[in-house]
Amino acid sequence: MSSIYEKYQLKQVINASGRMTALGVSTPRPEVAEAVLSGMNHYFEMKDLVNKTGDYIAKLLEVEGATVVACASAGIAQSVAAVLVRDSDWLLENLHTTAIENNEIVLPKGHNVNFGAPVGTMVALGGGKLVEAGYANECSSAQLAAAITPRTAALLYIKSHHCVQKSMLSVEQAVAVARQHNLPLIVDAAAEEDLQCYYRAGADLVIYSGAKAIEGPTSGLVLGKRQYVEWVKRQSAGIGRAMKVGKEGILGLTCAIEHYLSAAKESGAEMVEKMTPFIAELNTLTGVSARVVWDSAGRDIARSEIKFDEAVTGIATGALVDALRQGEYAIYFRGYKANEGIIEADVRSVTAEQLAIVASRIAEELNKEQVA
Ligand SMILES: *Cc1c(COP(=O)(O)O)cnc(C)c1O
Numbered sequence: 001m002s003s004i005y006e007k008y009q010l011k012q013v014i015n016a017s018g019r020m021t022a023l024g025v026s027t028p029r030p031e032v033a034e035a036v037l038s039g040m041n042h043y044f045e046m047k048d049l050v051n052k053t054g055d056y057i058a059k060l061l062e063v064e065g066a067t068v069v070a071c072a073s074a075g076i077a078q079s080v081a082a083v084l085v086r087d088s089d090w091l092l093e094n095l096h097t098t099a100i101e102n103n104e105i106v107l108p109k110g111h112n113v114n115f116g117a118p119v120g121t122m123v124a125l126g127g128g129k130l131v132e133a134g135y136a137n138e139c140s141s142a143q144l145a146a147a148i149t150p151r152t153a154a155l156l157y158i159k160s161h162h163c164v165q166k167s168m169l170s171v172e173q174a175v176a177v178a179r180q181h182n183l184p185l186i187v188d189a190a191a192e193e194d195l196q197c198y199y200r201a202g203a204d205l206v207i208y209s210g211a212k213a214i215e216g217p218t219s220g221l222v223l224g225k226r227q228y229v230e231w232v233k234r235q236s237a238g239i240g241r242a243m244k245v246g247k248e249g250i251l252g253l254t255c256a257i258e259h260y261l262s263a264a265k266e267s268g269a270e271m272v273e274k275m276t277p278f279i280a281e282l283n284t285l286t287g288v289s290a291r292v293v294w295d296s297a298g299r300d301i302a303r304s305e306i307k308f309d310e311a312v313t314g315i316a317t318g319a320l321v322d323a324l325r326q327g328e329y330a331i332y333f334r335g336y337k338a339n340e341g342i343i344e345a346d347v348r349s350v351t352a353e354q355l356a357i358v359a360s361r362i363a364e365e366l367n368k369e370q371v372a
Contacts, residue, residue, distance in 0.1 A: 014354045017332040018346040019191065021116050025211035025218075027349065028256060029263075035255035036217055039248035049247060050233060053254045058223065060261060063199045065229030068210070068250045069220040072190035073122050074243035075207035075232075076156075079186045079222060080105055080126025081239050082205070082231035083154040092238045095127045104131045105186075106147045107156040108139035110164030115190065119158060125239060128153065138167035145177050152183060159189045159198065161297060175202035184228060193299065195223070195257070204228045210249070216256030219249040266348060268300040275304045275347050278355040285363055287312030293344065303334070304345040306362075314369040317341045323365050324358075331358055 005012050015023050028036075050067060057066040069075045084100055085091040091098060105123050109132040112119055120130045133139055133147035144155065157174045169177075171187060178185035184204040192198075193213045198206045205228050210219030222232050236244070272292055282290035287309040295301040308317045315323075318338045324331040334344040347355065 011330045012328070014329050014331045014358060015349045016345040016347065016358060017334050018348065019212045020332065023332060025209075026215040028211075028215050028217060028252065029259060031259060032216060032252050032256045036248045036252040039246070039251035042247075044247055046247065049250055050236075053250050054229070054233075057221070057254055057257055058229075060257060061195050061199075061223060063196070063223045064226040066221060066223040067229055067233050068245055068253045069222055069232075069240070070243040070245040070249070071218060072188065072207050072209035072212075072220040073117060074240070074245075075220040075222045076119065076122035076186070076188055077125040077243065078232050078235040078240050079205045079207060079228075080123050080128040080154070080156075081235050082126075082228060083184050083186070084127050085234070085238065086231055087234075092234060095238055100127060100153075102151045102153050103127055104129050104149065104151045105154050105156050106131045106133050106144065106152055107158065108132070108144060108163075108168055109134050109136055110139060110168055111156070111158035111160075113158060113160065113162040115160065115162050119156075119188070123156070127239075130156075137164060139169055140167075141169050141173045141177050144169060144174065145181065148177075148181050148183070152181070154184045154186055157185060157187045157203070159187055159192055161191070171198050171201045171203065178202075178204075190220075195221075195260075199223060205232065210253040210256065214253070214256050214260045216260075217249050217252035219245055219253040221253060221257070265300075268294065268302040271302040271347055274352060275302070275345070275355065277352070278345070278347075278359055279304055281356075281359040282306055282362065285366060287366070288362070301346070301348070304347065306333075306343050306345065308341045308343075310341050313366050315366070317343065320362075320365055324361055327361055329354075329357060329361070331361060 013023055019025055054067045081095060084103055105128040112132055123130045131147055134143035155174055155178050157171055175185055186205045187198045187203040188207045189198050190209040191212045205222060205224035208221040210216035210221060279290040282288050290304055290306045292302050293305040321335045321338050334346055
């Protein structure tokens with residue numbers, strides 16, 4: 001496919017950073033690409049397609065209802081609109097021009113994150129008003145409950161590495177608070193891998209990004225209690241129209257979910273095997289030490305941690321990371337700890353050949369410093 005890169009003069013990317021929206025997230029398997037293609041090549045009664053694929057996904061996941069949306073952000077906006085509008089035809093068509101008294105969406109303050117766009121923007125798109133509960137570094141069940149008033153429409157819980165993790169209530173505890181106050185709970189689990197646990201914990205609506213863990217086309221998945229999912233679907237005649245998912249996205253994601261559930265995932269041990277020559281190569285470089293580290297969230301993901309002794313390499317690690325993006329291939333790492341001289345390579349989307357390129361590019365950049 002080098003022709004695309006040539007035609008538009010695009011930079012080729014080696015993605016050692018994991019699932020990054022800014023790099024195009026993931027590369028779906030051929031079966032998914034075929035499902036997208038056959039979607040584009042046929043006509044459907046779109047309501048029929050939405051309903052039947054939704055039922056199919058719901059059955060696969062053993063949940064009451066499911067529907068494909070344009071992306072997880074669209075899922076958040078339409079879920080908020082769904083709990084405000086419900087069955088009202090008037091509100092469906094006048095969401096932002098009608099003052100809705102109980103439009104408050106309560107979430108733990110430590111969940112009010114920017115995932116690439118602010119959570120609050122999506123809530124506002126859906127007609128909601130964000131209300132923060134607790135503090136930046138703590139939110140208990142009692143603190144969440146304390147933010148609930150007669151104006152509250154729903155609780156929102158963001159399950160993500162972007163959020164503050166310590167001293168935050170669990171999804172199960174948020175479900176208990178929602179039940180006590182007879183409110184729906186919306187869970188944004190955009191990048192999470194488990195498509196069932198939050199629903200099983202009792203969430204009314206759960207939102208996933210289609211291209212992240214599921215490795216589908218650009219799309220999103222909303223699943224949950226049947227009535228709530230039906231209300232989300234109604235939004236296609238409201239705000240959902242501005243975030244429409246096409247037939248190709250619907251069929252592509254449905255196919256991707258089916259494969260996601262059945263296909264064997266690359267195991268941590270396989271990742272270690274792939275990165276072993278890479279790590280050995282890096283350890284031959286002066287001032288560089290590399291080793292295998294395991295995912296801090298406890299998932300079966302192994303990564304290469306590369307540590308630079310800046311006194312020896314003579315280059316700030318942040319500057320090295322920048323330089324590696326500038327060559328023929330733009331090489332992206334997980335650079336969260338570059339200020340400590342540490343970067344991580346996530347090898348899931350990187351071939352063995354690309355790892356060899358990465359190692360030689362690092363050697364090349366360090367060499368420049370030593371010669372200079
Ligand atoms: C990625 C992400 C989103 C947005 O997903 P899109 O499908 O890109 O809209 C929302 N919330 C969280 C926590 C995310 O990680």
